[in-house]
Amino acid sequence: MNFMASKQPENSLLGPEADSQRTLYPNVTGTSVVALKYKDGILMAADMGGSYGSTLRYKNVERMKAIGKHSLLGASGEISDFQEILRYLDDLILYDNMWDDGNSLGPKEVHNYLTRLMYNRRNKFNPLWNSLVLGGIKNGEKYLGTVSMIGVNFEDDHVATGFGNHLARPILRQEWHENLSFEDGVRLLEKCMRVLLYRDRSAINKLQIAKITEEGMTISQPYSLKTYWEFSAFENPTQGAVGSW
Template sequence: MESNQTKPGLLCNPEASQRTLYPYVTGTSVVALKYKDGILMAADMGGSYGSTLRYKSVERMKPIGKHSLLGASGEISDFQELLCYLDELSLYDNMWDDGNSLGPKEVHNYLTRVMYNRRNKFNPLWNSLVLGGVKKGQKYLGMASMIGVNFEDNHVATGFGNHLARPILRDEWHENLTFEEGVKLLEKCMRVLLYRDRSAVNKLQISKITEEGVTISQPYSLKTFWGFSAFENPTLGAEGSW
């Protein structure tokens, strides 16, 4: 019987037994959109140990090569495993030294194949991934689920963001968004998620990727309001008999 404990070796050592039988430390939603000059992506920095908000400084967005930006929700250790795979892919790509490099579409296709392959082995990576990038003036934004389901769109979200952020994006997104408008729209989505998602924390980062490269902001908090007038007058606006 195969042991579930990790054997000594490198993170990507194929001889090691590394199986996530159940997600333990997880991150919540990632929200991303296209704007006029590139891609904007937002994620908070919470890491939940079960239902406990255990970690408050988990970075879940990473640059991949020269042209791509990856964000992930779900199991943090599986995200680290994926980053190891992508490091090996980038190293192999650079070894050709042919003046070309992998674009966001190629990286996204690779990730969907990895997720689908692991799903078929009944050993999935417990993540939902968002991959955005810009290469030769072409903006690209797509997502991939833990079972390999994938698509491209002008705006994407994972986790609770699919239910709470996408309706906002459908109403307010347009293709000529400026950087400031895009950041404001993402902050609106993240504020709604903070209010409604118990796994969200008020410490987030927003990343952008353009032809010039990737920029990830320093962590910051959103202004929030937790007042509720009904506490002062619970019958205010009520109709009918009690």
């Protein structure tokens, strides 16, 4: 599945600019990515929806990928730009492997590269319309960070993009601790994804959870969460509302 970014028509009156391809606005987008550190490594969750505007057009879009030996990348935003970022990273990992010096890029180096990439494209007024989550582990040191489409970045023990930054982070701040087991970490991520499913119109009930440890990385098969839609607030969401909303 290849999502092409929007481009100028061939007969444009803009002259040489007609040949440049830019994502003028996001076309097919993915919603939140949520990730956290747990006792043995990093856990990351994302659903598989791809929205064409407000329409959930695609329901089988994978938005988490392994980067090299030590890193895991998740992305919200424009899917075609995410594919472009993956091509950049493929070149980076290939170039690193060509040195054949027994060393390999860790998650901190990949995160720094993504930060410079996003900021560079922003300065060219041709941004990659994504919010990225980069996690990994190397030499026993866990790493988790995020970077926005304009290069704003930080590290933390748990991160989220999109609506998850507003709805999932409060849950993580309250319930996360550094000695989370794998099972507890998965349950916490599932709780966050369930809240997002209830509140985010772009979220779908088909998700994957990825795990990366010193032993390697695995991404689960897609599965659905058990949900309950009989809450009174869901049955009559506008009851008692004041104003035009």
